[in-house]
Amino acid sequence: MSATWADHAIWWQVYPLGFVGAEREALPPGERPAHRLGKLEAWLDYLLELGCSGLALGPVFASGSHGYDTTDFFRIDPRLGDDADFDALVSACHDRGIRVLLDGVFNHVGRGFEVFRRAEQGDPEARRWFRWHGENPESFEGHDLLVALDHDEPAVQEHVGAVLRHWLGRGADGWRLDAAYQVPHSFWRAVLPGVRAEHPEAWFVGEVIHGDYAAFVTEAGLDSVTQYELWKAIWSALNDRNFFELAHAVERHSAMVDTFAPLTFLGNHDVTRIASRLEHPDHLGHALAVLLGVGGIPTIYAGDEQAFTGVKEEHEFGDDAVRPPFPDDPTGLAPFGAPTRELHQRLIGLRRRHPWLTHARTSVEHLSNTTLALRSTGAEVDSGESVLVLLSTDDGPQRFPDLPHGEVLTGADGDDPLLLPPHGWRVLRG
Structure with a gap:
């Protein structure tokens, strides 16, 4: 059962080592810590x-x-x-009512991990x-420097549980479990109940790429x-002008919300930035309207709200950008x-004014290659509130059918709420 506070979470994700400009490799043994974590307080x-x-937060633990x-x-x-820097950052966050999510990889470790050195x-x-x-040793996806843990080993289960509790x-308020898709379900089932018994409000999200979420x-x-x-x-879908793909994904996404609230995002530390990914710059508003207009727990990757660009490449240091x-x-x-920051503020503000969207079901109200209408509706307890997201990637103006709607909440200007300009988007009260 998710912690209730997570229903209201909107994350700002940071990759700390990059954010503070840290060295690529670990500091030499005996060198004093570089007290950079506090930079995040600003x-x-x-x-x-x-x-x-x-x-x-991305990884903050000692690594190679x-x-x-x-x-x-x-x-x-x-x-x-060091620990004092971490404690100060967490305290500064909690003083402001900000929750803190840590990133732990428990599928594998680096070769400098002490137990692995003993194993060698x-x-x-x-x-x-x-x-x-x-x-x-078995490696993680062919990366020889990442050695895979044996998740059937009780000592590994005890160690991971101790780390989570510590x-x-x-x-910390919760954990992102990196490469969770590589770890047997039985491992999490063995480890998490004991952690939850001590920290019942903790929230756990797994990194899963494909499959039955x-x-x-x-x-x-x-x-x-x-x-x-x-x-x-x-x-x-935005690049290909094929909203059929997005409609299919949204319908699958909506069905998931019956079971859990997925962690949604347009960017993270592992993928090309959305500003570099979109072929038409005017489509960023479309993407954000979907992210913040459907169910789930949204995440903004730090810098995306400032129109940062960057392409992930498949080679050593290919993530640096x-x-x-x-x-x-x-x-x-x-x-x-x-301007991109202001766009984010508007749509995040809309999301915060409609917190029921976390568990909203979304239906496709209109669909063509270049136009899409999505209606997200709250649970019955929320009196059936809804919002209507209209999207167009067409080169000409497009008027949607006479869909039930209320006032315009944000998006393209115009006298007719159902008429979008070329490459326009709009969010209406449902």
């Missing part, structure tokens, strides 16, 4: 002004390089700081922590999973991002 009021209510090759789950990465030296107890092909005890949530005992299917359909350093505070942002 951005917390910005997060709130944007309309978000939670800070979703990019954060997902963890070497010590109980230590803050010295490139970011032949320690039989340590070897049981990992999966092996003969004398070679940081929740220090003030609702079944994964139910069978693994999570609260949510990442909605990659909707993410792909949004930008692909989507994980750039940020200025010391928001005053250092370039002025060109202001």
